[in-house]
Amino acid sequence: MEAAVGIVAQRDNERAQELAATLVDALEREGAGVIVDEATGGAIEATAAPVSAMESRNLVVSIGGDGTLLFVAREIGATPILGVNLGEVGFLNAVAPDDALAVVTDLVSQLDETGDVDGRELTRLQATGVDEDWTLEPALNEVLVHGPRRGPGGGATVEVCVDGQEYTESHVDGVLVCTPTGSTAYNLSEGGPLVYPTADALVVTQMAATESMPSLVVEPDTELTLSISGTETAYAISDGRNRRRLEPPATVSVTLADDSVTLAGPQANFFDGLDKLE
Incomplete structure (x- = not known):
C-alpha cells in the first residue's frame, strides 16, 4: 500500500516547521503520500490541508508539545497519531526530534507491509x-x-x-x-x-x-x-x-466516548515526565 501521512507542526515554531520539511522530503522519496497542516504548508511550500481532513490518513505526526497533540487528536478522530516532543514534559510525545526521521520512516514501512501500526489506545x-x-x-x-x-x-x-x-x-x-x-x-x-x-x-x-x-x-x-x-x-x-x-x-x-485515540510508535516514559514537573 502507499501510506498516507499527515504532518502537523506547532504553529509559529520554526524548529517544528523545519522538521516537518525534512519528514516530507524523506517520506515522499519513499513513495508515501504526505500532506501538512495549512499553516505549515505556507511556511515550507508543501501540499497542505485542514487538520480535520487528515482523519482519513493512515498516520498523523504531531510536532510540538502535548498541547499540539491534544489539538490534533480532537481533529482526527481514531486515526493513529505519533507525537514528536518539542515541549518541556511530553507525557504524550515520546519521540525526540533527532529520532523523528527514523521512527516515522519505520512506521511508514510497517504501514506498507501490514496496513497497520503498533500503538496504545487512550480512553476519551x-x-x-x-x-x-x-x-x-x-x-x-x-x-x-x-x-x-x-x-x-x-x-x-x-x-x-x-x-x-x-x-x-x-x-x-x-x-x-x-x-x-x-x-x-x-x-x-x-x-x-x-x-x-x-x-x-x-x-x-x-x-x-x-x-x-x-x-x-x-x-x-x-x-x-x-x-x-x-x-x-x-x-x-x-x-x-x-x-x-x-x-x-x-x-x-x-x-x-465511543472512539479512543491510538498513540502510535514508542511510548513516553511516565516517570521521566514526572521528573520534569515543577
Missing part, C-alpha cells in the same frame, strides 16, 4: 446534557463543569452522583472528571492523584470545595453525573477548549 470522555440535547467533542484529558468564574463569588453548587448515588455535594469552583492521560494535567494542579497511563480508571476531583471530599477513582464504565445549581451561568468544557454554556439547574453526564 464524552460530556452530554441530561435535560438538553447537546454533546461536547470527546476529551482526551478531562471534562470540567464549573460556575461563571473561579474565585470568591464565582463558584456554584455541584452534586456528584456515581451510578445514581450521591458521592458529594458542595459549593465549588468546579468539578472535573479525568482519564489516566489527564491525571497529570488539570487534575494534578487541583490536588488530584497521579494515575499510571495504562490503568483502567477515571478520576473525579473537586476544585476549591467548601466541603471537600477526596478525589474519587472509579471504573471507566461508571455512570457519572454532575448537577450544577446556585448560579445563573455555568459551563461544561472538554479539554479546555470545546465548551457549552449551561443555564442551571443543569445536569451533565460524563461517559466513555
Whole structure:
C-alpha cells in the first residue's frame, strides 16, 4: 500500500516547521503520500490541508508539545497519531526530534507491509446534557463543569452522583472528571492523584470545595453525573477548549466516548515526565 501521512507542526515554531520539511522530503522519496497542516504548508511550500481532513490518513505526526497533540487528536478522530516532543514534559510525545526521521520512516514501512501500526489506545470522555440535547467533542484529558468564574463569588453548587448515588455535594469552583492521560494535567494542579497511563480508571476531583471530599477513582464504565445549581451561568468544557454554556439547574453526564485515540510508535516514559514537573 502507499501510506498516507499527515504532518502537523506547532504553529509559529520554526524548529517544528523545519522538521516537518525534512519528514516530507524523506517520506515522499519513499513513495508515501504526505500532506501538512495549512499553516505549515505556507511556511515550507508543501501540499497542505485542514487538520480535520487528515482523519482519513493512515498516520498523523504531531510536532510540538502535548498541547499540539491534544489539538490534533480532537481533529482526527481514531486515526493513529505519533507525537514528536518539542515541549518541556511530553507525557504524550515520546519521540525526540533527532529520532523523528527514523521512527516515522519505520512506521511508514510497517504501514506498507501490514496496513497497520503498533500503538496504545487512550480512553476519551464524552460530556452530554441530561435535560438538553447537546454533546461536547470527546476529551482526551478531562471534562470540567464549573460556575461563571473561579474565585470568591464565582463558584456554584455541584452534586456528584456515581451510578445514581450521591458521592458529594458542595459549593465549588468546579468539578472535573479525568482519564489516566489527564491525571497529570488539570487534575494534578487541583490536588488530584497521579494515575499510571495504562490503568483502567477515571478520576473525579473537586476544585476549591467548601466541603471537600477526596478525589474519587472509579471504573471507566461508571455512570457519572454532575448537577450544577446556585448560579445563573455555568459551563461544561472538554479539554479546555470545546465548551457549552449551561443555564442551571443543569445536569451533565460524563461517559466513555465511543472512539479512543491510538498513540502510535514508542511510548513516553511516565516517570521521566514526572521528573520534569515543577
